[in-house]
Amino acid sequence: MAHLLGAENISVSFATRTVLDSVSLGLNQGDRIGMVGRNGDGKSTLMRLLAQRTTPDEGRVTKRGDVNIGYLDQQDVLNGDLPVGEAIVGDQADHEWASNPRIREIMGGLVGDVDWHAKVSLLSGGQRRRVALAKLLIEDHDVIMLDEPTNHLDVEGVAWLARHLKERWRPTEGAFLVVTHDRWFLDEVCTRTWEIHDGIVDPFDGGYAAYVLARAERDRMNAVVESKRQQLVKKELAWLRRGAPARTAKPKFRIEAANELIADVPEPRDTVALNKVATARLGKDVLDLEHISYTPPPREGSEAKNDGGRPLFDNITLRLAPGERLGLVGVNGAGKTTLLRLLNGEIEPDSGKAKRGKTVKTAILTQEVRELDDVSDLRVIEVIQRERQVFNVGGKEVSAGQLVEQLGFNKEKQWTPVRDLSGGERRRLQLLRLLVGEPNVLMLDEPTNDLDTDTLAAVEDVLDGWPGTLVVVSHDRYLLERVTDHQMALLGDGKLRGLPGGVDQYLELREEALAAGDGKVGPSSSAGAASGTVPAGESGAAQHRSGGSAPSSTHSEAEKRQAKKDLNRIERQLTKLTQQADKVKEQMTAAGSKADADFEQLAELNKKLQEISAEQEELEMEWLEASEVLE
Structure with missing residues (x-):
């Protein structure tokens, strides 16, 4: 396969920390590579270097002269004053770009429901992300580099992007490099994985699942090697203790051998451990929304699709049971975040009733982690100490310092001001801050944003054992299927529907809706979803099988x-x-x-x-x- 670009002995350091240390690698035609690693380990830095958007401290990056690289940054780089159409195709006339079937397919897949004449600055985060993706994908590139492309995309958008990347080139043509925390996406599109850690890059064949298996085997082999090394260390040190002080040459040789063994101990990698934090007792009544209708107030000058008086929710009923684990999916703008705010009591419905159990103590992790703004001048350890000095974790008492260290903040990082933390670190800190408050109802709004795969695994581990009620809004199929027992969907028609078939059923519903030309599933859909409300006497499980609504059924x-x-x-x-x-x-x-x-x-x-x-x-x-x- 033809070589497209590569790096030769590149090194990058920030202050006293070396992010990349003499790394050499390359991209060839046909490569489909996903990059994984902890936040701050250099994934985005390596991608910028390979895209020649920055230069290394040492070494060099080379590319074949005719190679064209497309790059999607994490940050929003679109001109907010431009209309959507001009931001994507520039000054091209409609007939120019519309004559290309590939461009038409990209437009339909990403921005078909976005107002072509709306200003970019008035779009939601997910809509801006899709506009930026569309602008990149309609261009002809030999290599595409995507830095967190799934951030702010809904489940449907992630599935479309995966399908497009798989079909964009023949297997031996083109190449792409992607950084993402979405493990389903990595498994779906990547044939190789690069793990960035401790200044080096370890390559693995296969997607995320294959990488996890290969890493486990590598760690097992390393453990065997380390065990043998420890035995040699003990043997050498025991010999030194027994050796006579008068001996000279031979003890010197033994001392050097022992020192070499001890010096060979690798630096321990940071670990992230989220242990079970105590949870307040939860009674039999949790949170109920009964016959709720809600229309958001119009934003001044807004052209967003949910403004203009159309209700987000139209006579919906949702009852959360103790220990229930609910996943919410839906199109952007359908009201997922608003539903969490209604459950949390932050906003009141226009009609209907919101009931809250006497012992309920809620905590909500928002997408933007705005809750840390008021403590931006404090240090990490001070934020947790403000809650308490000592915490009950897994039946044991631990100090605030021990707790934040278990979450991956080493002693140096504990004294970092919150304003200087990365997005992933801020998210970790706020999740810990919520957990130490001992809630019994936990609501997570896109919790996977900015988290690396190792941290995600740790978060999933603690959510697996979460004894309270859990509501998760996420586009991450891997997370939803792992930590929730059932899923429900908001499809933009004001109704809440159960998904016995999970995320796959949601995607089928969306395809049917798009094929019908209305972009949503109506009450008369034959997809097995229902509309209306649930009779008050039904159990929580029955409510969710029926989608939270009373069906129009022919059964007696x-x-x-x-x-x-x-x-x-x-x-x-x-x-x-x-x-x-x-x-x-x-x-x-x-x-x-x-x-x-x-x-x-x-x-x-x-x-x-x-x-x-x-x-x-x-x-x-x-x-x-x-x-x-x-x-």
């Missing part, structure tokens, strides 16, 4: 009652089968670990496991059929 009440009974029965059977499957797996593990493994026994256990799996699949189909009766 008797059929619905039977369907509810069937669902309860099937769920109990599935629980028992899962326990049986776990027990068989344990037996297989025990049998396979023996030196004289009984392969006939393993075969029998495997056959039993397959039978259980087949029975689970049959029950799951029955569950889906019964749930459709309730929709």
Whole structure:
């Protein structure tokens, strides 16, 4: 494959910290590379260097003379005074760009619902991001570099961008380099992964999942090497303790050998550990929105699509149960953030009722992390100390300093003013600040923005064990499917819909809506979604199966009652089968670990496991059929 561009022994330092240390790498035709690493490890710096937008302290970056590089920066670089059309295509007439089918496809995929004549400055963050992407993608580039392209994009936009990048070139043509925290996106589009850490770049074959597996294997091998080194260190030091002081040459050799072993200890990488912080007790009543309607007040001079008197919510009902884990997806401007604000009591509905349990203590992580503005002059450690000096974490008492260190702020970083933190560091700090307040209802608005993949894994780990009620608004499919039990959608028509089929069902609904030409799914859609409200007597699970709304169904009440009974029965059977499957797996593990493994026994256990799996699949189909009766 032809070489496109590369770096030779490049080094970059900021103050006393070396970000890249003698790094050499290159991009060839056909490369589809994703970059991962902790915030501040140099991902964006390396991309700017390769795009020749900045120069290294040492080394050089080279590219083939005719290579054209397209670059999408994290920051908004569009002229806010320009209309959308001019910002994308310049002064081209409509017939000039519209005659190109590739450009028409990009326009339809990214900015089809954006007002062509609106000023860029009046667009939402997601709309500006799509305009910038469209401007970049309609141009002809040999290499495309994208720095956090999924920030502010909704699930549909991320899926479209992934599909476009996969189909833009033939497999042996073009190349792209992407920095993103969206692990689904990395898996979908990348065939190689670069991990940037400790001033170096480690290459891996495959997308994010393959990278995680390969890194785990690398860490395991490193642990074996380190174990052997530790044994040698102990042996050498023990010999030195036993050696006679009078010896000269031989002890000197041993001392040098021991010192070499000790000096070979690599610097420990920063770790991010989010432990379970104490949570206030939550009663049986949490948060209910009953028959809510809400129309946002118009913004002066605004041309945004939700202004002009159209309601964001039209007679919706949502009930959150104790320990419920809800994921919200939807088109930009459909009201996801507004729904969180209604749940949090920050705004009042135009009609309907918002009810709040007596023991409810909410915390909300906003997209912009505005809550840190009032403490921008404080240092990291001081922000947490203002909450308390000692905290209960996992049943143990820890100091504020120990807590922020577990979150990846080393002793030096703890004394950094908040205003000097990076976006990812600010997000980490505010999440910790929320958790130490011991809420029992946690609402996260696009929590993955600005977080690196290691921090995301740590956040997911703490959310997995979160004992309270959790509501997550995110375009990150990986996160939603990991930490929430079910998802609901806002499609821009004022209704709230359940998604038994998850994010895939949401994308199908959007495709149907776009094919119908209205950009939204109406109440009469045949996609299995419902409109209206949920009867007050239904359980939380039933509400979400029905999308939070009372369906117009041809099924009788008797059929619905039977369907509810069937669902309860099937769920109990599935629980028992899962326990049986776990027990068989344990037996297989025990049998396979023996030196004289009984392969006939393993075969029998495997056959039993397959039978259980087949029975689970049959029950799951029955569950889906019964749930459709309730929709």
